Amino acid sequence: MNARDWLLLIVLSTVWGGSFFFFELALQTLPPFTVVLGRVSFAAVTLLVIARLRGVTLPFNATLVRRYLLLGLISNAMPFSFIVWGQTQIPSGLASIINAMTPIWAMLVGLIIGSDERLTPGRAIGILLGFTGVAVLLGPDLLRKLDPYSLGQLSVLGATICYGFAVHYGRRFKDTSSLVNAAYMLSAATVWLIPVAFIVDQPWTLSPGLSGWSALLGLSLVSTSFAYLLYFRLLASAGANNMSLVTFLVPVSAITLGAVFLDERLGSTAFLGLGILFVGLAVIDGRLWRLLRRA
Numbered sequence: 001m002n003a004r005d006w007l008l009l010i011v012l013s014t015v016w017g018g019s020f021f022f023f024e025l026a027l028q029t030l031p032p033f034t035v036v037l038g039r040v041s042f043a044a045v046t047l048l049v050i051a052r053l054r055g056v057t058l059p060f061n062a063t064l065v066r067r068y069l070l071l072g073l074i075s076n077a078m079p080f081s082f083i084v085w086g087q088t089q090i091p092s093g094l095a096s097i098i099n100a101m102t103p104i105w106a107m108l109v110g111l112i113i114g115s116d117e118r119l120t121p122g123r124a125i126g127i128l129l130g131f132t133g134v135a136v137l138l139g140p141d142l143l144r145k146l147d148p149y150s151l152g153q154l155s156v157l158g159a160t161i162c163y164g165f166a167v168h169y170g171r172r173f174k175d176t177s178s179l180v181n182a183a184y185m186l187s188a189a190t191v192w193l194i195p196v197a198f199i200v201d202q203p204w205t206l207s208p209g210l211s212g213w214s215a216l217l218g219l220s221l222v223s224t225s226f227a228y229l230l231y232f233r234l235l236a237s238a239g240a241n242n243m244s245l246v247t248f249l250v251p252v253s254a255i256t257l258g259a260v261f262l263d264e265r266l267g268s269t270a271f272l273g274l275g276i277l278f279v280g281l282a283v284i285d286g287r288l289w290r291l292l293r294r295a
Helices: 003-026 032-053 062-086 092-099 102-113 121-138 148-173 178-200 209-238 246-261 268-285 287-294
Strands: none
Touching (some): 003 092, 003 209, 032 178, 032 209, 062 178, 092 121, 092 246, 092 268, 102 148, 102 268, 178 209, 246 268
């Protein structure tokens, strides 16, 4: 990657890491499902407007509707809801660390469904290290206690499993414009979340104030709409393999924002688990081995 790609990668990891920060701010005045609905609906409208302004064709038929409804469910509606509810119980930095399990679940799902993923010795070691890191992070009493804090951790972990399936299902849309995919996916997620938020949260009764609206706008416009546009641009210039590096950087920005602005403090166990997980991700990525061989 060139210097420009590295700069875009750092910006992308910062705005994606910022989603955990914005979630935390929004949850101070809004309930979880309303926060998620605000994120996907505002972002969907923004991307649809951008698509229209760019003259992008927006195809529409029954088959596409069914496919995007499923994609929106497993890519946005379910995982975003899991993460936001989880963050009502755990710090944003911890949620971002657990979220770094996504590439490992994606690889495991690929092995199960018979994609082109192969279980090499290096990948097997990486997967084992990844689960070890998360086990250290979550602690030995997780399943025994199942208190709200533990359930919050499991909720975010559930989001990473959703993402693991979404990565592979999303490949069906590779021939469609990336902007259209993002706009339709978020629109479909909005369809799923409207009845849930209206029944559970009754958002018309809420008064989020300036801070709540600001957090929602930051979440939808910066960490979703802008992030997707940046993601697709970087994907085209740097490639999918280099894009995986963002996994390492998102927790760094999320932990930093949480510490500076939310006064969050994570224990040594969290950083130990993060370190083990990062080593596992580095082994799976393969860059570490190539650098060692060159040395």
